[in-house]
Each structure stands twice: as C-alpha cells, then as structure tokens.
Amino acid sequence: MPDIATTIAIKLIQRESVTPEDGGCQNYIESLLAPLGFVRTHVDTGGITNSIYTRTGELPGTLAFAGHTDVVPTGPVEQWQQPPFSAEIIDGILHGRGAQDMKGAIACWIAAIAELCGEYTPLPTLQLLITSDEEGDSIDGTIRIVEHMQAAATLPDAVIxxxxxxxxxxxxxIRRGRRGVVQVRATIHGKQGHSAYPQDADNAIHRAAPALARIAAIKWGEPSAGFPATSCQITNISGGTGASNVIPGHCDAFIDIRYNPGNSFDEIRAAIEAACADCECTLDFDHVATAFSTPDGPFLDLVCGSILRVTGTETLRDTGGGTSDGRFLAAAGIPVAELGTTNSSIHQVNEQVAVSELATLTAIYSDIIKHFEVLA
Ligand SMILES: [Zn+2]
Structure with a gap:
C-alpha cells in the first residue's frame, strides 16, 4: 500500500494534463484540501486553470507553495517502458509524465499538510498557488495569481x-534564483550591388562583422553573488544571396543573453545599441525573463536547516538552469526557494521518481512548515 504522497502522485499523473490542460488535477487537489480547511479561489485566465487554496492558520505568517499541474508532451509513446499516464510502481520507482516535474512535489506538499493537520499541529496560514500554464507560454499562469494576490493584499511571506x-x-x-534572458534579433542594413562595383553598394556583412565583434567583447562586470557571469552569445548569423558576386544588402543575427541580477535589461539594451551605433540597423529586443535572487537570510536558512535535519545533507544554494515561475513571485518581493525531487528524467521519455524520494521530500516539507516563522 503506497504512502499518502505516492497515492496522490499516482492520481495526479493519471490525470492527463499536457500544457495548458489541467486535466482535472486541480479539482482533485481541492477534494483533498477542502476537508483540511482550505478554501479555493479561482483565478482562471485565458483558458488556464489557476487556483489559490488558502487555509487560515493558528500561527502568524503565511507560507505558500507554488506549483504547476501541466506537464510537457510525452514524446514517442512507444519509447516509454510504461504508458506515460499509467503511473505504475515497479521496484520502488513511480513511472509517468510529471513524476518529477512536478506532480510528485505537489503530492508531497499536500501529504505533509495532511499529516500535520491530522496531528492538530498549530500551523501558519498556508497557500497553494497552482497553475496549468508553466510549461507553455507562462502568460496566464503564476503571473495572474500574483496580480490577484497583490490586488487582494494576500501575498505570502515566503514561497517554496x-x-x-x-x-x-x-x-x-535548492534554487534561490535564476538568471534572466534577453533575446535580440538584429538586422544590419547596407545596399546590395555587384561585387565588381563596390562604390555603388554598401556591404552589410562588412558593417555587421565589427559590430558583432564589439557585442561579443562587451564586459558585463562582476556577477552578483552566487551567479555565473552574464553570458552573451551570438547564436545565428546570415547574410548574402548565395551568389559570390553580389554584395549583400542586409545581414541578420540572433543574440541570446543570460544575465545575472548584477545586470539589468536596460543596461543590456544600452550596451547592444552602443555596439551597433555606427551602423544602420534594426534591433528587436525580447526580455524573455527577469533575473531574480533571494538573498541569504532566515528563509533560505530555514529551508536548508530542514533539509539538514531530515537528510543530513548540506545544501547547495544554486542559481542554475533556465527560468522558472519564481521570477513572478520574486518580482513581488517574496523570498523564493525552489525545492523538489531530483531532475534526472524531467521532460524525457520514461520520466520517473523513486517512491523513497517522495517520502524524504514530504518529511522535509513537513519540517519547513512546522518551523516556519514570520520573517522580519
Ligand atoms: Zn516544472
């Protein structure tokens, strides 16, 4: 007989919820939380299922858990050893899409609350902020939940x-922050012409090459603590007609910048524009994700302390990986810590998680909730 967390994880995985679908996961979550005293607030936007589940606590302070019920597509189903939504346990391993990312973690958080409520442990106010738009565009997901909480003055003191x-x-x-992402589409303009008559043309590649070299050589300064240096990569370059005797009239380049919180979008845009100042060009900036970082302090100490008590592990406070919904919560001034299962099979065929991991994660979550105090 599986434990509570595993049982919930199985039920969630069996509800097919490829992004942006929720697949009934959040109604199932409501059926688990309502008997524990949680009230659900719907923040559905643009066809996305968003929910805030709130249980008013016996203790001061509000601790939130944020997560998503949507999962990435399965990929080739025939490559799965088990059907991706069957949620079978074989030799202590739970198989299925979402096992690690992140139905397993949602199940552990609910199991931890259920156990604490069953023990009549006094608790802070608890919120679960659940969206079905994390793996997709993230346009109508967590950001809408944050907007709702800002308007209702119900922002939590911290979020896992x-x-x-x-x-x-x-x-x-744990992840305590993420780098930001800026993408630039650059078109350098010239005048097309015959290569034997350069006086009548303006070679866009000749104009682009030094500008791109200047972009590649930009010094971005010292990275902020705990972050790798800002990386600016020219990822594509194209120009020319394919004929060797035609001077190109334009040259296109893509630039991808992963920046740490020591840099800002405005600073990045200004530096790229300055590097291109002497050519006629069109620069199209997309600020894909804002960098964020939760500083060392009581909340991260609490999370790492709980991990140490439960597992004996010293925790790395990392900022790696792509972006996450943490950026929306951090932008509202909320301390953010990302803590879930291992990530060895996320987004792959044969996604899976060890049942023992779910038990450990549940114990850590329980310890965090029990030791949570209002953060000064
Ligand atoms: Zn995820």
Whole structure:
C-alpha cells in the first residue's frame, strides 16, 4: 500500500494534463484540501486553470507553495517502458509524465499538510498557488495569481516552489534564483550591388562583422553573488544571396543573453545599441525573463536547516538552469526557494521518481512548515 504522497502522485499523473490542460488535477487537489480547511479561489485566465487554496492558520505568517499541474508532451509513446499516464510502481520507482516535474512535489506538499493537520499541529496560514500554464507560454499562469494576490493584499511571506531542483538526492540542491534572458534579433542594413562595383553598394556583412565583434567583447562586470557571469552569445548569423558576386544588402543575427541580477535589461539594451551605433540597423529586443535572487537570510536558512535535519545533507544554494515561475513571485518581493525531487528524467521519455524520494521530500516539507516563522 503506497504512502499518502505516492497515492496522490499516482492520481495526479493519471490525470492527463499536457500544457495548458489541467486535466482535472486541480479539482482533485481541492477534494483533498477542502476537508483540511482550505478554501479555493479561482483565478482562471485565458483558458488556464489557476487556483489559490488558502487555509487560515493558528500561527502568524503565511507560507505558500507554488506549483504547476501541466506537464510537457510525452514524446514517442512507444519509447516509454510504461504508458506515460499509467503511473505504475515497479521496484520502488513511480513511472509517468510529471513524476518529477512536478506532480510528485505537489503530492508531497499536500501529504505533509495532511499529516500535520491530522496531528492538530498549530500551523501558519498556508497557500497553494497552482497553475496549468508553466510549461507553455507562462502568460496566464503564476503571473495572474500574483496580480490577484497583490490586488487582494494576500501575498505570502515566503514561497517554496516545487520544481525539481535536486541533482543526485533530495535536498542536495535548492534554487534561490535564476538568471534572466534577453533575446535580440538584429538586422544590419547596407545596399546590395555587384561585387565588381563596390562604390555603388554598401556591404552589410562588412558593417555587421565589427559590430558583432564589439557585442561579443562587451564586459558585463562582476556577477552578483552566487551567479555565473552574464553570458552573451551570438547564436545565428546570415547574410548574402548565395551568389559570390553580389554584395549583400542586409545581414541578420540572433543574440541570446543570460544575465545575472548584477545586470539589468536596460543596461543590456544600452550596451547592444552602443555596439551597433555606427551602423544602420534594426534591433528587436525580447526580455524573455527577469533575473531574480533571494538573498541569504532566515528563509533560505530555514529551508536548508530542514533539509539538514531530515537528510543530513548540506545544501547547495544554486542559481542554475533556465527560468522558472519564481521570477513572478520574486518580482513581488517574496523570498523564493525552489525545492523538489531530483531532475534526472524531467521532460524525457520514461520520466520517473523513486517512491523513497517522495517520502524524504514530504518529511522535509513537513519540517519547513512546522518551523516556519514570520520573517522580519
Ligand atoms: Zn516544472
């Protein structure tokens, strides 16, 4: 007989919820939380299922858990050893899409609350912020939940995000921030002409090459603590007609910048524009994700302390990986820690998680909730 967390994880995986579908997951979550005293607030937007589940606590302070019920597509079903939504346990391993990312973590958080409520443990106010738009565009997901909470003045004091943060064992890594992302589409303009008559043309590649070299050589300064240096990569370049005797009239380039919180979007845009100042060009900036970082302090100490008590593991406070919904919560001034299962099979065929990991994660979550205090 599986434990509570595993039982809930199975039920969630069996509800097919490929992004942006929720597949009935959040109604199932409501059926688990309502008997524990949670009230659900719907923040559905643009066809996305968003919910805030709130249980008013006996203790001061509000601790939130944020997560998503949507999963990425399965990929080739025939490559799965088990059907991706069957949620079978074989030799202590739970198989299925979402096992690590991140139905397993949602199940662990609910199991931890259920156990604490069953023990009549006094608790802070608890919120679950659940969206079905994390793996997709993230346009109508967590950001709408944050907007709702800002308007209603119900923002939490801190948030745990259940993203699979761990490398080899549960608790070895949390993410306390993420780099930001800026993408630039650059078109350098010239005048097309015959290569034998350069006086009548203006070679766009000749104009682009030094500008791109200047972009590649930009010094972005010292990275902020705990973050890798800002990386600016020219990822595509194209120009010319394919004929060797035609001077190109334009040259296109894509630039991808992963920036740490020591840099800002405005600073990045200004630096790229300055590098291109002497050519006629069109620069199209897309600020894909804002960098965020939760500083060392009581909340991260609490999370790492709980991990240490439960597992004996010293935790790496990391900022790696792509972006996450943490950026929307951090932008509202909320301390963010991402802590979930290991991430060895996320987005792959044969996604799976060890049942023992779910038990460990549940124990850590329980310890965090029990020791949560209002953060000064
Ligand atoms: Zn995820």
């Amino acid at each position: 995000i259940g993203e699979p943060s761990c490398s080899n064992s549960v608790g070895d890594t």
